[in-house]
Amino acid sequence: xxxxxxxxxxxxxxxxxLDSRSNYDxxxxxxxxxxxxxxxxxxxxxxxLSRMDRGVIDALCGKLGIKGNYTFFEKFLLCSxxxxxxxxxxxxxxxxxxxIVSTTKGNTSLLGQPQDGVADERVLLGKAAHEVSRFFGNxxxxxxxxxxxxxxxxxxxxxxxxxRSGRYDYAVVIGADEQSPFIISGFLSFKAISDEPCRPFxxxxxxxxxxECAATVVLEASDEIKGGWELVCGAIRNDANHISGPSxxxxxSYLALMEVLKxxxxxxxxxxxxxxxxxxYNDEMESIALYRxxxxxxxxxxxxxxxxxxxxxxxxxxSILSMYAVRDNTVLATGGYREQGxxxxxxxxxxxxxxxxxxxxxxxxxxxxxxxxxLYRFVE
Amino acid sequence: xxxxxxxxxxxNQGYVSVNGRVIEHEATGNALLTELYRNHIADWPxxxxxxxxSKAGFVASELLLKETGERRLDGEEFTSGCAIVxxxxxxxxxxxxxxxxxxxxxDNYYPSPALFVYTLPNIVTGEIAIxxxxxxxxxxxxLEAPDAVQMAFHLACAFxxxxxxxxxxxxxxxxxxxxxxAFMTVIRREDAADTDWLAGQLKQxxxxxxxx
Numbered sequence: 274x275x276x277x278x279x280x281x282x283x284x285x286x287x288x289x290x291l292d293s294r295s296n297y298d299x300x301x302x303x304x305x306x307x308x309x310x311x312x313x314x315x316x317x318x319x320x321x322l323s324r325m326d327r328g329v330i331d332a333l334c335g336k337l338g339i340k341g342n343y344t345f346f347e348k349f350l351l352c353s354x355x356x357x358x359x360x361x362x363x364x365x366x367x368x369x370x371x372x373i374v375s376t377t378k379g380n381t382s383l384l385g386q387p388q389d390g391v392a393d394e395r396v397l398l399g400k401a402a403h404e405v406s407r408f409f410g411n412x413x414x415x416x417x418x419x420x421x422x423x424x425x426x427x428x429x430x431x432x433x434x435x436x437r438s439g440r441y442d443y444a445v446v447i448g449a450d451e452q453s454p455f456i457i458s459g460f461l462s463f464k465a466i467s468d469e470p471c472r473p474f475x476x477x478x479x480x481x482x483x484x485e486c487a488a489t490v491v492l493e494a495s496d497e498i499k500g501g502w503e504l505v506c507g508a509i510r511n512d513a514n515h516i517s518g519p520s521x522x523x524x525x526s527y528l529a530l531m532e533v534l535k536x537x538x539x540x541x542x543x544x545x546x547x548x549x550x551x552x553x554y555n556d557e558m559e560s561i562a563l564y565r566x567x568x569x570x571x572x573x574x575x576x577x578x579x580x581x582x583x584x585x586x587x588x589x590x591x592s593i594l595s596m597y598a599v600r601d602n603t604v605l606a607t608g609g610y611r612e613q614g615x616x617x618x619x620x621x622x623x624x625x626x627x628x629x630x631x632x633x634x635x636x637x638x639x640x641x642x643x644x645x646x647x648l649y650r651f652v653e
Numbered sequence: 654x655x656x657x658x659x660x661x662x663x664x665n666q667g668y669v670s671v672n673g674r675v676i677e678h679e680a681t682g683n684a685l686l687t688e689l690y691r692n693h694i695a696d697w698p699x700x701x702x703x704x705x706x707s708k709a710g711f712v713a714s715e716l717l718l719k720e721t722g723e724r725r726l727d728g729e730e731f732t733s734g735c736a737i738v739x740x741x742x743x744x745x746x747x748x749x750x751x752x753x754x755x756x757x758x759x760d761n762y763y764p765s766p767a768l769f770v771y772t773l774p775n776i777v778t779g780e781i782a783i784x785x786x787x788x789x790x791x792x793x794x795x796l797e798a799p800d801a802v803q804m805a806f807h808l809a810c811a812f813x814x815x816x817x818x819x820x821x822x823x824x825x826x827x828x829x830x831x832x833x834x835a836f837m838t839v840i841r842r843e844d845a846a847d848t849d850w851l852a853g854q855l856k857q858x859x860x861x862x863x864x865x
Contacts, residue, residue: 315759377773384753398744399797414803417795419744421773427792434810455749458756459769508814509790511782513731517770528733528788532816640770641779643791 278433280502280649281443282361282491283593286353287484287580288323291333296590297597300605301625305579307470307482314385314454318461319468322452323484323581325349342390343404344380349449349487350405357489358409363443366410371441374402374417375428375448376585382453405447422548422639423509424448425588426647429490430507436494443494449487450584457483463517465552473549473575473607474556474621476614481550484581488590498652502596505632507647508532517640519554523562525644526636530566533634533648541650542571543630544604546595548637549575550582551609555638560615562636562644572628573619574598578608588637592649595633599651604628659854661838662717664709666831668865671720682831686712693719697784704748704771707780709833710739710825714781717821717837726786734818736790737778738811739825740804744774744795747827777825789817799824799859805852809845818842824862836862 284292288306289299306323313320330348334340337355339348358365365372379398383391394400402415418428425448432444450456460466460483467480492504510528512520519526545568547559563569576591583590598605604626611623631651638644662671666685669676680688686708690700694715703711718725726732748771756764770776778791790811796803808822823837836858845851 315756315762378749381749381772384749385757396746396749397742397797398795399742402795403797414797414800416803416807417744419773419793419795420775420791431792431794431807431810434813435806437813438806438810440806454756455753455772458764459752459766459772462764462766462769508816509792510733511737511779511788511791513782513786513788516776516779516783517766524731524788532814639775640773641775641791642782643775643779 276437276494277496277498278436278504279493279495279498280490280504281493282357284353284357284489285486285590285593287486288325289579292356293593293597297594300576300579300594301603303606305470305608306484307581313457316454316458316461320457320461320466321468321470321482323482324452325485344383344388344391344395346380346449346451347401347404350374350447351408353487353489354405354445354447357491358445361491363491365445368412369442370411371413371435371444372406372411372415373428373432373444373446374405374415375424375446375589376417376450377419377421377424378450378456381455382451385455420643421641422584422587423637423643423645424585426507426635426637426645427509429504429588429592429647430509432492433504433507436492444492445489446492446589447489448586448589450586452483452485467551470609471551471577472609473551473577474615475610476612478551478553478556478614480552481577482581484583486580486583486586486590488586488593490589490593501652503650503652505648505650506533506536507645509645512642512644514642516642519558519638523558523565525642526559526562526638527565529644529646530562530636533646534566537632537648541630541632543599543628543633544572544574545634545636546591547573547575549577549607551577557615560617560619563619564617569617570620572604572626573621574605575607588635592635595635596649599631599633602627602629659838659840659844660717660721661836661858662713663858663861663865664713664835665862665865666833671716703780705827705830705833706745706747706774706825707771707777709827709835710777711780713823713835713837714821717839721839731786731788733789733816735785735787736811736817736820737781737787738792738808738820738822739778740794740796741774741824741826742796742798743826743828745772747829748772781821790814801852801856801859804855805848808840808851809848812842812845834862
């Protein structure tokens, strides 16, 4: 019998809240973590960022009993995963539990700013992830998914497959990234960052904002799901076009969407939560892919106007908020959007909308020509 | 009848072999990659823009696909059946260090998009996908060290996607420009059905890489 994959616990730690519920409520109320910075490190170009207060994380570590010489990135991962694991009630020290970490740059800030008591090797993603699995006393080698901006969706897909294989019963999937001068200067050099709050799918969009978030889902393999979220399927597809620009025809996103639509009950599809970075190319590409996939009339919503682009966390946090929205019969407003600015007029709105349906699709795309989509369904 | 082993390439800064046959070369370090490109590939100038991780992965993939006689898709021909799943421990550390140098000093601050883009290890999977017109799954996973059993498990998992018919799989690391380690192989669906056998094959490749 095929094992079903159920999400049994979730957490989001961000400037908008320290658990999933408070994050959802903040976004529904239209709150945003974005703020303008005039400089950081050697960066002297202004930019907009959603930054996690380090003091809040240290205080949360104290409250959750997270002691030890950890970097900010590791504390961030732990603050989210400790809360989710506790909520799930699982024994995370079991060999039947797999830890998967989704990140793009992990502890890379150690290259510019070493930390006392933290070995240089922690810049290696596998070493940083091991600090987290070790905290829980888990005996397995953690897997790190490093697939640029689509990592958070890929990590959930890999967890789903590992659970379906029968080798594990639970997967703890954690995503986070620290927005250090390393990443910010890089995106600035690409001229991809806006000095104003981003405006996904808008006519006047000027580029993305970066953001900090840590998010966790605990997935379980079960024979039956009643009254819970099922991770139904997912797909990863490459544009095979360009390493830093999306395909003009939205090829990879289109193929990933078509793959998950095979399992989707169209009348139950509440919305597509898109990547919506607010760069000229990304949003245009997504509109083409959605149009080609026959989803032009399905409500579309993006969360970057509240959080910025949270990289390793994005696929996980945006999935979690989508679950809360579906249960609330709500399509969240796309923060920053005012006027249609893509060739194919997808159904995006600056207002909160009512929706029906028990399913949603999460879509992401990123550097390396990578695209990924997954389908979640609430089972009564 | 004994099952035929997987085709494979092993490559590091001073050694290169295809299915165990040593490929003669003069250069070592980064220059070895250029020599291999000129002698065995030569028709993909994008190679020169790549970072060391991508060059190593790209050269290994080209030598391997030449050996297996894979027909190259061209023009508007694409396939989603071929996936690329690579593993590494250093991820993009080499590119990270190179990029960090460009933002370290206030007086010598010149962040470059051409360097920054390679600070993502999955770029090597994108480079190989572009070259071969493969629109299948591309993934980069980071482990603490090469582990044949763990790699075989995740590769077998990748075949749960029914579109995936074969996987270009392997290990690619680079922490400095003159220092790289890679092995690469092609796995078909039937190869991954026996995960223990697959792990055994990968273990042999890891051993060769570790001993060279």
